[in-house]
Amino acid sequence: MLPEYAGLVDPVVELRAACLAAVAWLGETGPVEVVADAQGRRVAEALLAAAGGLVSTSSTPDVVETPEGKAAPEAPSAYLVVANGSARRGEKAPGHLDERAAGFDERLGRALRGPDLEALAGLDEGLGAELLVGNTTGLRELGGLLTAEHRAMVDYDDDPFGVQYWVMRWQCES
Amino acid sequence: MTLKLGRHEFADDATLMMAIVNRTPDSFYDKGATWAEDKAFERVAQVVAEGAEIVDIGGIKAAPGVEIGPAEEMERVVDFVARVRAAYPSLVISVDTWRASVGRAVCEAGADVLNDAWGGADPGLVDVAAEFGAAIVCTHTGGVTPRTRPYRVEYDDVVASTITDTVGYAERAVAAGVSRASVIIDPAHDFGKNTFHSLEVTRRLGELVDTGWPVLVSLSNKDFVGETLDLPVGSRLAGTLAATAVCALAGARIYRVHEVVETRQVVDMVWTIAGRRPPARAIRGLQ
Numbered sequence A: 001m002l003p004e005y006a007g008l009v010d011p012v013v014e015l016r017a018a019c020l021a022a023v024a025w026l027g028e029t030g031p032v033e034v035v036a037d038a039q040g041r042r043v044a045e046a047l048l049a050a051a052g053g054l055v056s057t058s059s060t061p062d063v064v065e066t067p068e069g070k071a072a073p074e075a076p077s078a079y080l081v082v083a084n085g086s087a088r089r090g091e092k093a094p095g096h097l098d099e100r101a102a103g104f105d106e107r108l109g110r111a112l113r114g115p116d117l118e119a120l121a122g123l124d125e126g127l128g129a130e131l132l133v134g135n136t137t138g139l140r141e142l143g144g145l146l147t148a149e150h151r152a153m154v155d156y157d158d159d160p161f162g163v164q165y166w167v168m169r170w171q172c173e174s
Numbered sequence B: 001m002t003l004k005l006g007r008h009e010f011a012d013d014a015t016l017m018m019a020i021v022n023r024t025p026d027s028f029y030d031k032g033a034t035w036a037e038d039k040a041f042e043r044v045a046q047v048v049a050e051g052a053e054i055v056d057i058g059g060i061k062a063a064p065g066v067e068i069g070p071a072e073e074m075e076r077v078v079d080f081v082a083r084v085r086a087a088y089p090s091l092v093i094s095v096d097t098w099r100a101s102v103g104r105a106v107c108e109a110g111a112d113v114l115n116d117a118w119g120g121a122d123p124g125l126v127d128v129a130a131e132f133g134a135a136i137v138c139t140h141t142g143g144v145t146p147r148t149r150p151y152r153v154e155y156d157d158v159v160a161s162t163i164t165d166t167v168g169y170a171e172r173a174v175a176a177g178v179s180r181a182s183v184i185i186d187p188a189h190d191f192g193k194n195t196f197h198s199l200e201v202t203r204r205l206g207e208l209v210d211t212g213w214p215v216l217v218s219l220s221n222k223d224f225v226g227e228t229l230d231l232p233v234g235s236r237l238a239g240t241l242a243a244t245a246v247c248a249l250a251g252a253r254i255y256r257v258h259e260v261v262e263t264r265q266v267v268d269m270v271w272t273i274a275g276r277r278p279p280a281r282a283i284r285g286l287q
Helices: A013-027 A038-050 A100-113 A117-121 A125-130 A136-145 B037-049 B070-087 B100-109 B125-132 B158-175 B195-203 B205-209 B223-229 B237-250 B260-273
Strands: A032-035 A064-066 A069-071 A078-081 A150-158 A165-172 B003-005 B008-010 B016-022 B054-058 B092-096 B113-116 B135-139 B183-186 B216-218 B254-257
Touching (some): A013 A032, A013 A078, A013 A150, A013 A165, A078 A136, A100 A165, B016 B037, B016 B092, B016 B260, B037 B054, B037 B070, B054 B113, B070 B092, B070 B100, B092 B100, B100 B113, B125 B135, B125 B158, B135 B158, B158 B205, B195 B205, B195 B237, B237 B254
Parallel strands (some): B016 B054, B054 B092, B216 B254
C-alpha cells in the first residue's frame, strides 16, 4: 500500500481500489482521525493523500487561521482504522500456518459485520500478537467508536497472501 | 534527454535491447544461420517476440574476409530492411554499415539507425543520417581501417581515447545536422582493442556515461569474453552477461545482443538494483 514499495505491476489491485474508494467516502464527511500503529499510520496517510489530497487530523495544525481569528480545528467526524486479520492463514503466509488463525478471523469478521461491540472491545491481544494480527489494539478501539446504530458495509473480504484483509465502512443510521 | 531513433522515441531512463540479425554467410557467432532471407526474417520475428526494441541488420561480417562491395552489401540488406519495415512498423531498425551509400539506401527503405561500427571511416555517413532524421551510433576503433583486426595497438589511456573519439564523432554528427537526441556513443569492445583494453573500457564505462551521450555496448560473445574465460564461441553467455551487468550498473542504455531474453533479465535486474526501475511485482514481506 505504500508508494515507496510500488512495483511495475500492482499485486493488490482490487484491495487498493476498495481502500481508496472507502477512504474517499470517509473524507467526504469532514476531518478524518487515524487509528493505527506507526506503520499503519503511514499507510493511512498514503491512502488519504492518494484519495484526493486528504490529510488526517494529526497532520493538521493544533490551531488554524480562520476569518474570525485563530481557532481549534474542526473535530473529527470520521475515523480510519488501519488493521488486518491474521497473517498466519496458510503455509505460504508470512507467518506460516497457525491452525487457530481461521477461527480467530472468522470470529473477528463476524464481530466487524455485526458490529458486535463487546466482541471487538474484548479481543485477545496476546492471541492477536501470536497470530500476527495487524493492530489488535486498534480493533479493540474500533469497538469503542462504533455504536449499536452503526451498520457495516463490506467492500472487500479476502486473504490473497495468507493474510486476511477486510475493507469495511460503518455508517451511523440514526 | 529523450532518445530519438528515427521514427521512435524512448524515455531517458529506458534500456533497449538491440538484437543482432546477420544477413551474412560467415559471421562469427551464427556462422551463416540467417544468411537465407527467410531465416533472417524468422530471426526478426523471434527477437521481436522476445521483446527486442531494435534489430541491427548487418550485411558484412566485422572480421576480415571476402571483400563485399557496396552493391553486394545493398543487395543483402536494402530489400530486407523494407520487408521488416512493412511487417513491424513499431520496431526500430538499425543497419550495421559504415558506408554512406548503403546508409542512404537503407534509410530510403525505412531504417531508423545507422550503426557505424567503424568509427566514421566514411565521413559522408553523418550527412545521410542528418538528411533522413536517422540516429547514428558513433564508435571508437582507434582509427583502424574497417574489417581489420587489432594488432599490437597501444593507447596511453584507452578510455580517454574512446571518449575523445566518440564524443568528437558525436559532435561532428550534430554539426552535420543530426539531432542531439539521435546520437549514441559506443566504445566498441574488441574493435581496435586487445582484451585488456576491452576489460578496462568495461571497468570504466561510467566515464563514457558521464559524457551525457547515451551509451551502447556490444559485448555479446566477443573475444575479450572468450579470452578472459578461455572459452570458445558458443560457451560465452555467462561471461557476456557478467560484462553486461557491469555496463548496466554504470548506466549503458542500449545492448547489442545475440541473446535477448537473458540480457533483458540481467539489465532489468541491475537497473532495479541501481534504483532506476521498480521491481516488476513486489509483495514479499509487504502483505
